[in-house]
Amino acid sequence: xxxxxxxxxxxxxxxxxxxxxxxxxxxxxxxxxxxxxxxxxxxxxxxxxxxxxxxxxxxxxxxxxxxxxxxxxxxxxxxxxxxxxxxxxxxxxxxxxxxxxxx
Amino acid sequence: xxxxxxxxxxxxxxxxxxxxxxxxxxxxxxxxxxxxxxxxxxxxxxxxxxxxxxxxxxxxxxxxxxxxxxxxxxxxxxxxxxxxxxxxxxxxxxxxxxxxxxxxxxxxxxxxxxxxxxxxxxxxxxxxxxxxxxxxxxxxxxxxxxxxxxxxxxxxxxxxxxxxxx
Numbered sequence: 001x002x003x004x005x006x007x008x009x010x011x012x013x014x015x016x017x018x019x020x021x022x023x024x025x026x027x028x029x030x031x032x033x034x035x036x037x038x039x040x041x042x043x044x045x046x047x048x049x050x051x052x053x054x055x056x057x058x059x060x061x062x063x064x065x066x067x068x069x070x071x072x073x074x075x076x077x078x079x080x081x082x083x084x085x086x087x088x089x090x091x092x093x094x095x096x097x098x099x100x101x102x103x
Numbered sequence: 104x105x106x107x108x109x110x111x112x113x114x115x116x117x118x119x120x121x122x123x124x125x126x127x128x129x130x131x132x133x134x135x136x137x138x139x140x141x142x143x144x145x146x147x148x149x150x151x152x153x154x155x156x157x158x159x160x161x162x163x164x165x166x167x168x169x170x171x172x173x174x175x176x177x178x179x180x181x182x183x184x185x186x187x188x189x190x191x192x193x194x195x196x197x198x199x200x201x202x203x204x205x206x207x208x209x210x211x212x213x214x215x216x217x218x219x220x221x222x223x224x225x226x227x228x229x230x231x232x233x234x235x236x237x238x239x240x241x242x243x244x245x246x247x248x249x250x251x252x253x254x255x256x257x258x259x260x261x262x263x264x265x266x267x268x269x
Contacts (some may be wrong), residue, residue: 006150009213011115015122015141015205018138022126022258024198025191030176034125034138037169041145044157053150058228059239064107065157066240069164070251076169080176081266087180088268094140 008049016042029093030081033076040072118144129190131177139170156233157178 005065020033051061054097083093090098121144124137141167149158229235239250 002105003111003151006213007111007115010210011118011148013206013209013213015121015145017202017209018122021198021202025126025195027190027192028131030173030180031125031131031134031190033176034134034173037138037165037173038122038125039140040238041142041165045145045148048149048152048154048157052154053139057229059229059236059243062154062157062236063239063244065154066160066236067247067251069144069160070255073164073169074254076172077262078258078265080172081262083176084179086216089153091194093180 005049005053005093008045012042012049012102015039022058027094027096029086029098032095033079033083037072037076040068044068062068107151111148112142114147114151116144117141118148131190132174134241135170135174135177138173139166142170153232154226156236 019035019038019042022038023032026032028033046064047061047068051059055061065073086095086098092098118141121137122141123140125134128134128137143162146158146161146166149155149161229255
């Protein structure tokens with residue numbers, strides 16, 4: 001507990017912003033998903049840090065983190081299945097070329 | 104500076120270098136390996152925070168499952184990961200600006216405005232943390248726990264249906 005709380009929050013903020021940049025700037029859908037995973041990890045670091053430093057008796061922080069894991073796993077599985085389906089029908093995973101719904 | 108500071112700095116560096124590889128490397132396969140590195144760093148941070156269970160789960164789920172899934176997807180969509188393909192879109196500079204501004208605001212707020220104003224209640228770690236977590240999951244948080252399992256089932260079925268050969 002020597003490390004101040006804000007150090008963890010700063011690392012998580014940096015990780016979140018790098019994930020955000022990846023999501024916004026990448027063309028490949030799989031790379032965008034990797035950015036999302038980085039952002040989810042940053043959120044989890046925050047949840048666990050606050051659990052440890054502010055309320056270690058209540059298990060809410062850890063339970064939240066476990067639920068984030070579940071959602072992340074579901075999201076990765078469905079997202080990658082979608083990308084593979086799109087790749088099969090349109091032969092690309094570049095998000096700019098997937099514009100069927102564009103008016 | 105204690106040992107804990109040093110370990111924290113090393114683990115943070117591993118995490119952020121991995122994240123940097125994810126967003127900057129043109130070869131998607133290397134980006135995925137950088138992601139694995141970053142996930143290991145986060146697992147180390149969890150261990151440093153005395154959350155051994157989540158550190159193990161991080162290695163199992165993120166390093167073991169999600170990374171493998173992503174590498175599978177990269178392999179299956181192969182020709183788009185070639186090095187010659189441009190990986191950044193036309194709005195990358197604005198994205199960089201947005202990310203930097205967000206980090207600036209967050210960093211300024213966290214480091215200078217609200218730093219350590221939260222009541223730090225350090226000592227009250229539960230005696231058996233994993234038992235406490237398990238008990239919380241089936242008592243107080245039983246409903247979210249069940250909803251999460253339904254979500255996993257739906258995602259499992261959905262992923263199979265979507266990715267199946269027609």
